[in-house]
Amino acid sequence: MRGSEKMDNDIDAMFSHLMGEMDDLTNSLKAAQNAADEPPDEYDAPPQDGRPLSIxxxxxxxxLNxxxxxxxxxLVTDLRSESTADDGNDDAAGEDTTSAASQESEPVADLPPAPTAVETPQQTSQHTSEPQTKADKIQFAMDKMTDGKIIVKVLMSDGSSKALRVDEGQTVGDVLEVLLEKTHCDGSVDWSLIETHHQLQTERAFEDHEHLVEQLSTWTQHSENRVHFLLRPHRYLMFKEPQVFYMWKKKKECLREVNEQAKKLLIKESFEGPVLIVPDLESMLHLKEDGKKVWRPRFFTLRASGIYYVPKGKTKSSSDLTCLVRFENINIYTTKNYRQKFRAPTDFCFVVKHPRIQKESQYTKFLCCDDAHTLLLWVNSIRIAKYGNILYKNYQDAVKRTSNLDLQTAAAKLKTSQLSCQLTL
Known part of the structure; x- marks a missing residue:
């Protein structure tokens, strides 16, 4: 009998141990899946105490200066208006509370009215005074600024800089419109806001639909990253020369012969149909090994969901493809001087990573192309796969924005010309 009990106890212990191992395995698989989708907090997570109010x-x-x-x-006018509105809401809430309390209380004998408070001249001046000097305005703004507004230093192509106030609701397209008006630049859809990452030596053109404050909030608090206002002629090349991406296998002579009507038809089929058509791009690229300055050639192919490659010793069949990265939580960056930094085979490299990651890690994927044209194809084809129709809408909005700017410039020149003629007469 005792032997039977001992056997039962041993079986129970073995079963409990087996269940524990299964739980550990399940937890490790979940952790691995989460790590693939989102980098851990230790990788340069943004500060938890809120973003700084200037970049x-x-x-x-x-x-502010x-x-x-x-x-x-x-800025001061806006902040005063918001402050007044908040005070008004607080007063209204107080009146509602007082009114409700008086309705609930029992009626009492009439009391004489309370004496009216008389404000002193000092109190009156506090309500009506406005900041006059620049120093007063700066101090007022510092006291009233909230996380919803930041001041951004934008570096210009001539080496100068411009300070802009940006609200959290403004898109990159909105900020570009402001910059174009302030700088009187020629109307072009190629003007871009560029973020440069100091430590990784990378850059990326913000997409026009992105909210700038949200994108800058991924930077670390004391980041050396910068924002530039520059021309990027290839930014919307997929809509100017769509055949470059959708007919890339053909010879360059054939691509140059494509007329405007064929280009419009290609854009319509690719971006205005029921399903987005992603360029069927594939080529040999060099993949950097994690934590090493070693690059391995691999055959890569682009899909709507991500970037895939053929592991060593496998075939190019779909069943053998391995996913390098999916597009949901990553951005694509071009690089600078990676031959020296990482011993890359060429200088035509790009990086795919989560925007929060500001340094080299196992979640940062480095790829190298053989030439500038291949780099152009991969970077912009990935943008097509990631953003799709949103990218096409951004381009259409950019065309409208620059057209309106050209009309305003022409009207201003005409008005100046007419005024000059009147003065001459």
């Missing part, structure tokens, strides 16, 4: 400056006071007088006045 590219040493502190908020410096960024760099604002043009007109922009600083506008």
């Amino acid at each position: 590219g400056f040493t502190d908020l006071r410096e960024s 760099e604002l043009e007088d007109q922009d600083l006045d506008t």
Whole structure:
């Protein structure tokens, strides 16, 4: 009998141990899946105490001081309006509470009215005074600025810089419109806002639909990253020369012979149909090994969901393809001087990573192309796969934005010309 009990106990212990191992295996698989989708918090997570109120400056006071007088006045006016509205809401809430309390209380004998408070001249001046000097305006803005507004230093192509006030609701397209008006640049869809990552030596053109404050919030608090206002002629090349991406297998002579009507038809079929058509791009690329300055040639192919490659010793069949990265939580960046930094085979490299990752890690994927044209194909084809119809809408909005700017410029020149003629007469 005792032997039977001992056997039962041994079986129970073995079963419990087996269940524990299964739980550990399940947890490890879940952790691995989560790691593939989202980098762990240890990789340069943004600060938990909120974003700083300026980007590219040493502190908020410096960024406010760099604002043009007109922009600083506008900021102060907006902040005063918001402050007044908040005070009004607080007063209304207080009146509602008092009214409700008086309705619930029992009626009492009439009491004489309370004496009206008389404000002193000092109190009156506090309500009506406005900041007059620039220093007063800066101090007022510092006291009232919230996380919804930041001051961004934008570096210009001539080496100068411009300080811009950006609200959390403004898209990159909105900011580009402001910059084009301030700088009086020629109307072009190629003007872009570029983020440069100092440590990884990468850059990326923000997409026009993205909210700038949200994108900058992924930077670390004391980041050396920068924002630039530059021309990027290939940014919307897929809509100017769509045959480059959708007919890339043909000879260059054939691509140059494609007329405008054929280009429009190609755009319509690829971006305006019921399903987005992603370029069927495939080529040999060099993949950097994690943590090493070693690059291995692999055959890569682009799919709508991500980038896939053929592992060593496998065939090009779909069943042998391995997913390098999916597009949901990553951005694509071009690089600078990777031959020296990582001993890359060429300088035509690109990086795919989560925007929160600001340094080399196992979640950062480095790829190298043999030439500039292959790099152009991969970077923009990945953007097509990731953004699709949104990218096409961004291009259409950019065309409208620059057309309106050209009309305004022409109207201003005409008005100046007419005024000059009147003065001459």
